[in-house]
Amino acid sequence: MTVQPKPRPGKRINDPEGMRKKVLDVAEDAFQARGYHASSIGDLMAAADVSGGALHHHFPTKKALALAVIDERVAAAVEETWIAPVLAAASAREGVRSVFEAVAAELEQQGFVRGCPLNNLAHELSLADPDFRTALAGIFAGWRRAIADKLRADQQAGKDEGTDPERFAALTVAAYSGAMSMAKTAQDAGVLRDCLAGLERSAPSPSQGGLAARRRNRILPRPRTP
Structure with missing residues (x-):
C-alpha cells in the first residue's frame, strides 16, 4: 500500500x-x-x-470584490429569500405573507437583526459609485418584477383583480426594506409583522376587485342620462 x-x-x-x-x-x-x-x-x-x-x-480591486459580493451573494440571497418563495406560493399575496413571517420568525430566534443585505449596501454604496448603483438597482428591479409577474399570473386566474401589479410590487419591496431598516435600528423584528399587517389591509375586497375589472374591460363610457 x-x-x-x-x-x-x-x-x-x-x-x-x-x-x-x-x-x-x-x-x-x-x-x-x-x-x-x-x-x-x-x-x-x-x-x-x-x-x-x-x-x-x-x-x-476592492471595488471588484464588492461587485462580486453584490452579484453572487446579495442577488442570490434575494432570490432564495424572496423570489423563489413568492413564485412557488399559491398567490403573490400568500408568498409575500410567508416571507415576512418566515424572516420575522428567523430574526426572533436569532436574537439580533443585521438588516437586509441588499438594503444595507444600497444605503452605503448607491451614491458612492455608478457601477454599485447599477448592480444594486438591477437586484431591486428583478425583485419587483418577480412579485409583479406573480400577481399578473394570479389575475389571469381571476384572483386579486383590483390590484395594480407594479404598484403592489413596489409597495412590498419598499415596506420590507423600510421594515428591515427599522428592525435593525430597534433590534426588534416585530416591525416586520406590523408592515405585513398594513400590506394585508391594502388588499381590495372581492367587490372592489370585480368593480376594477369591469372598469378595465369597459371600452366606451356609459351614456349620459338625460
Whole structure:
C-alpha cells in the first residue's frame, strides 16, 4: 500500500476556487457587519488568511470584490429569500405573507437583526459609485418584477383583480426594506409583522376587485342620462 505524503504544516494547498469562495465569504460578512468603507483590504486578507497576491488574482480591486459580493451573494440571497418563495406560493399575496413571517420568525430566534443585505449596501454604496448603483438597482428591479409577474399570473386566474401589479410590487419591496431598516435600528423584528399587517389591509375586497375589472374591460363610457 502506498502512503500518500501529507502536506507540510503551513504549506498552502492549491485550491483557487476554494480560496475565491473564502474571500467572498469573508467580504460578504464584513460588508454586512461593518460596511464596505470600514472594511480594509488588509482586514479582509487577514480574516481570509490569504496573501495580497492571491486576493488580487481573483479580485484586482476592492471595488471588484464588492461587485462580486453584490452579484453572487446579495442577488442570490434575494432570490432564495424572496423570489423563489413568492413564485412557488399559491398567490403573490400568500408568498409575500410567508416571507415576512418566515424572516420575522428567523430574526426572533436569532436574537439580533443585521438588516437586509441588499438594503444595507444600497444605503452605503448607491451614491458612492455608478457601477454599485447599477448592480444594486438591477437586484431591486428583478425583485419587483418577480412579485409583479406573480400577481399578473394570479389575475389571469381571476384572483386579486383590483390590484395594480407594479404598484403592489413596489409597495412590498419598499415596506420590507423600510421594515428591515427599522428592525435593525430597534433590534426588534416585530416591525416586520406590523408592515405585513398594513400590506394585508391594502388588499381590495372581492367587490372592489370585480368593480376594477369591469372598469378595465369597459371600452366606451356609459351614456349620459338625460
